[in-house]
Amino acid sequence: MTETEPIVFIVDDDDSVRKSLTRLITSVGLKVKTFSSANDFLKCDPYDGPACLVLDIRMPGLSGLDLQAELTKAQRTVSIVFISGHGNIPMSVQALKAGAVDFLEKPFDEQALLDAVHLAILKNKSLRQAQTELNQIQKRIESLTPREREVFSLVVTGMLNKQIAFEMGISEKTIKVHRARVMQKMQAESLAALARMAEKADVYP
Amino acid sequence: MTETEPIVFIVDDDDSVRKSLTRLITSVGLKVKTFSSANDFLKCDPYDGPACLVLDIRMPGLSGLDLQAELTKAQRTVSIVFISGHGNIPMSVQALKAGAVDFLEKPFDEQALLDAVHLAILKNKSLRQAQTELNQIQKRIESLTPREREVFSLVVTGMLNKQIAFEMGISEKTIKVHRARVMQKMQAESLAALARMAEKADVYP
DNA sequence: TAGGATATGGGACTTTGGTCTAATAGGGGA
């Protein structure tokens, strides 16, 4: 597994802002890709790696907040640092409540922006990691047959095969069969590992 | 276990604001307690139940943000809804980054405030619940002897007693003894339950 | 209609975990 390089996306309709941001961010060795509108960014291929988005609030067409909403809807995980020339409090509140990493006013302190970008990349990395892990677990759960899923959810509560058999009204022998398949399909080498997966996938109420 | 009643604390130096807020919030059946300064609130006994704090930003003495910082430092879990007459973007950003539930500008929409308060109470409830659960688990972990803790962390990775014994260079028999004590002290009725506790307490890297 | 996936079970066997009793040994506090 190669460590993918982080990319900083910049979406701002102002050409000079894009240029100065690019200069600033590339100066610390980060890769940059710029877009002059939210729609351009939405049209581009979702980047499969740690990504940060430096996003202007006020733009013709889709606004920064609109873009944020679209990305959330499309389940594209980018960590956003907002920059605004004429923002207001409700905007900043909405942005942060929707998960933005920071919200800076123009003219911003260069170091503050770089800090925010680095933090966003870090957060994005761990977010992506947690997400892919969860996806894998859920995909495995989907590969279970209905009966296996039933056994799975009872097993991870700590019930004995005997008890599960009674609960489901079938033989303990059959539970063993299902259970073995669950362990195999979930790729769990131990009950402890299975329980951890269940915990992450929120199988418990 | 009796369900403790939620309380809405109001901290604002303006008498008339306190009064109108109290009227509004009690009108939906919530209990209210008011304070005219941040220090007064800090001096009062930490309430052990779901709590929401409606907090003014600008006040003589400690500001709302100062109070938020103090509460965080003191590990007092209250969910905060900020209200501000003369706030600005950096303030709102700081407040939300520090975990505030909402940040409303005066004059605020009454329904918006009530919604925020209700949301804050909900969040506070689940926060408190997760916290007390975590505390219990950590207290139990602390009650383990060093050797037991070692066995604990190896057990929850799914290792067999035999493997743990080899890893620790002692007899499998001893592992069984430690393991039994771990289950007892952690109040886990099954390996699955133990693994879930370990997951919550972040025993894994 | 043949084959695959699913669900169900039995028999026989091994490994693993849990429990009970009992014992030894060192460190530290009353």
Next chain:
DNA sequence: TCCCCTATTAGACCAAAGTCCCATATCCTA
């Protein structure tokens, strides 16, 4: 000095889980 906690181990035994190999009965699809 004596007792408690901690750590260590043994033997005996039972319960639980996992693993073979096997068989039957659906249901759905190619």
